[in-house]
Amino acid sequence: xxxxxxxxxxxxxxxxxxxxIECRSLDFQATTMxxxxxxxxxxxxxxxxxxxxxxxxxxxxxxxxxxxINHASLTLSTLTVTSAHPEDSSxxxxxxxxxxxxxxxxxxGTQLSVL
Amino acid sequence: xQSVAQPEDQVNVAxxxxxTVKCTYSVSxxxxxxxxxxxxxxxxxxxxxYITGDNLVKGSYGxxxxxxxxxxxxxLKKPSALVSDSALYFCAVRPPSGQNFVFGPGTRLSxxx
Numbered sequence: 001x002x003x004x005x006x007x008x009x010x011x012x013x014x015x016x017x018x019x020x021i022e023c024r025s026l027d028f029q030a031t032t033m034x035x036x037x038x039x040x041x042x043x044x045x046x047x048x049x050x051x052x053x054x055x056x057x058x059x060x061x062x063x064x065x066x067x068x069i070n071h072a073s074l075t076l077s078t079l080t081v082t083s084a085h086p087e088d089s090s091x092x093x094x095x096x097x098x099x100x101x102x103x104x105x106x107x108x109g110t111q112l113s114v115l
Numbered sequence: 116x117q118s119v120a121q122p123e124d125q126v127n128v129a130x131x132x133x134x135t136v137k138c139t140y141s142v143s144x145x146x147x148x149x150x151x152x153x154x155x156x157x158x159x160x161x162x163x164x165y166i167t168g169d170n171l172v173k174g175s176y177g178x179x180x181x182x183x184x185x186x187x188x189x190x191l192k193k194p195s196a197l198v199s200d201s202a203l204y205f206c207a208v209r210p211p212s213g214q215n216f217v218f219g220p221g222t223r224l225s226x227x228x
Contacts, residue, residue, distance in 0.1 A: 046159060
């Protein structure tokens with residue numbers, strides 16, 4: 001079946017630095033990818049929709065200058081958390097639409113800890 | 116290995132009839148259980164979750180799910196389906212000891228007028 005690879009699975013960084021998270025579709029082309037964030041003890045929250053070759057569409061309340069999304073190819077989308085702060089510490093997960101039935105496939109997530 | 120199964124790729128129901136979307140899981144311990152829905156061209160939307168307590172959980176849009184520990188199931192139900200319920204439904208579990216989600220493959224629900 002289709003596989004989405006998300007890297008890294010865990011990252012610890014200092015406040016003020018930037019962190020890049022990669023989401024790759026390994027055996028299919030994904031024209032659309034989604035980025036989610038999970039706050040502690042809460043459910044996944046959609047952050048943005050990423051379409052290959054165009055600007056991402058951000059959900060209300062998500063800062064586009066802080067969470068930079070690039071979807072430069074049909075198999076790769078990246079989320080960069082710029083100037084990270086401790087409140088950005090969270091679990092981030094991506095998903096990609098693809099396959100014969102246009103199903104949704106998920107990465108395994110990235111746990112970000114900002115010190 | 117941890118896994119989530121949604122045995123039906125597609126479920127068709129007539130509007131006004133009750134619907135059930137099945138989910139079974141294989142996770143050690145007492146996992147957290149979730150249902151999400153994806154409408155066309157949209158990301159996931161949260162429907163409901165089970166952490167502990169009453170086995171029948173009520174969620175958004177009139178949906179509910181029943182946790183059955185002995186059968187390791189968490190079937191999604193709605194008493195009366197609407198055409199607007201047509202979407203992709205995903206069952207997910209999160210092991211109690213970890214952060215990462217394990218998602219089922221999804222079930223496409225079609226509600227016919």
